[in-house]
Amino acid sequence: MTLFKARNIQKRFGARVVLENISLSVEEGTVHGIMGPNGAGKTTCFHVLTGFYPPDDGRITFEGHDITGRKPHQIARLGISRSFQIMNLFDDTVVIENVILALPDFRALSFNVTRNVFDDITLVDRALEVLDRVGLADRAWQKAASLSYGNRRALEIAVALAADPRIVFLDEPTSGLGAEATLRLMELIRNLREAYTIVIIEHDMRFLFELADTISVIHWGQVIAEDTPAALRANKWVARSALGDVA
Amino acid sequence: MTGMLEVRSLEKIYTKSRLDRTPAFRLQADFSIDAPRVVGMMGPNGSGKTTLFELITGSNAPTSGEVLVAGRNIHKIRTDQRDRLAIHYHQSYQVRHFRSFKPNMLMEPARSNYPMLHLFDEPQFNTQDGYIGFMLDFFRKLQAEGRLVFLCVHPNERFHLEIVQEVCESFIFVEKGTVTPFADYPTMLAHEPAQAYLGDLLTERAA
Incomplete structure (x- = not known):
């Protein structure tokens, strides 16, 4: 069952377009990764999906109900929770x-x-x-x-x-963590997936390849690829990159 | 049938100053593309590549000539809707800045929601992070959805040439304001200025 869905989300700040067109679906009981290079719009995407910024265009639904433009506390009350990149x-x-x-x-x-x-x-x-x-x-x-x-x-x-919550959004959970702490965090999230639907926004591809069921790759404020980690890893340019050794 | 992109007798002249009207730079282009595809664009710095992108997306006004995107003159479209026809993706972040002396209410609506043209201006390709493959797949996906993609690359490493050969069907070479289209990669390489521009990368490749 699709728990959370975003359709054609656009977000601008004046003349600057950060999210051009984002569409993604998160199935209940899965770990969904959102990854992208620096400046791809990941954090803005996180803020829009979790209600911190209203989108300029597009629709967000949770359990089939339109939650576009609702305030963060209203969204939290529905069962959508988030944790931040900056320690809080x-x-x-x-x-x-x-x-x-x-x-x-x-x-x-x-x-x-x-x-x-x-x-x-x-x-x-x-x-x-x-x-x-x-x-x-x-x-x-x-x-x-x-x-x-x-x-x-x-x-x-x-x-x-x-x-x-029913769904938890994590913004760059590995940021600032060393290799060992990252592994422990991976283990922790693996245990949580039994009870929660999890969306992880992360630039560390390796981390998402290990944890996610599906991944949306964003760049230029758009979803440029969406697939399972296995299918994404099969890309020949991924195999050629620094990730090749784990692929 | 209307072409996807028609660049008709397009000319942009930059003069030395407001007082001295001697042309300092002149960009000329005349070509059309009828079918969805990924077009590679190359040329030395300062040859007019970004200016051409700006003219095609309507963020820069031509001195003369016109640009038709899906049959619509981009410079007559409301400035707040031009990106519904053509998007210029800048190197780092996306800023849409349009200037027009005519108010939007006197201009034509875009009548489109998903842009026909996607112009990528020197995207950063990094072989270490693995994103290249997804970027190339995205260009192909846009093409499969009936869009026209321009990929402007300033090759300074051999894999840049690999990328354009892998994903681009036809090419445009820009040099000193002259815009020359080519049907494919070998034809572009036969063009002497393109050869001179790619010089070292081609020899390394042969080595």
Whole structure:
């Protein structure tokens, strides 16, 4: 079943056209990769698909419902979650607090600065459950600032999962990660695919070739190729590139 | 049948200054293309390749002559709709900037949603990242969908010649403002200025 669909999306900033014409479909229960060279429009694509920027033209549907132009919080409420390229955590708090703050049940309560985040044991349990999914349950009570770069990325994903989404968008999850942390992240995403539909925007082809079921290659603000990793790898220019050894 | 692209007695003259009207650069072109295909365009820097692309996409006004895209004079189309007929893909990012003294409401609508012409101006080809193959497939896909593709390449490595031979059916060589079309790659290579321009790359290839 097609869970998420974008049709003929265009996005301009004044005279600058960033997305010319983007169309893609994400099937439920799959990992869909969006890759492209620098300047291809990947991050803008991420922002438009997740409702941060309204498109100038085109339609976005989720479970068959038109969500074009809805506000980010409305889109989040429907079950679409996203994590960012730039680390977005509360460093001075403990790991679990970052997750509790993102839980819908916590957010639903009126905002009260004097309230203790840890008062509600069900929220703590729920946050621990989410942390367990990304392998951080045993680090729940550490300061977020003390986490390694790779674990911070995992925590960010946990924050995105806190809202119990149907689909999770990850923007360049490997950015800033070393080889080992990238492998661990790959493992983490592999485990998550059981429970979530995942869209990964990434410039690292190798990463997507390993993880994705389907990939949309974007360039010049358009989808220039779309296929399975195996079919894309078969391209003779891919075989000739630095990726040839893994292909 | 109307050609996909007709460039009729097109001329663009840049003068030395507003006061001194002596021509400093003159670009002349007269050719037409009737069927969807991928056309390779080459020529030395400053020969007028980008100017030709600008004239075809309507972001630069000709001194005389006209450009018909799918039978429509591009310079009479509303400036905000010209990219529905022809798109100029710049090297790094896409800026559409059109100037016209005539207000859009007095010009013709594009009456098209998906552009007929796609002009790629020296796209960056990097053999390391593997994207070349997808880019070439995209040019072929556009052609299969009935579009006309121009691929402007300034070859400075041998694989650039491999790329144009792989994907381009016909060629256009631009030198000092003169635009010469060729039916295929060998015919272009027989053209002395093209040979001189590609010089070293051709010898390396033979080596």
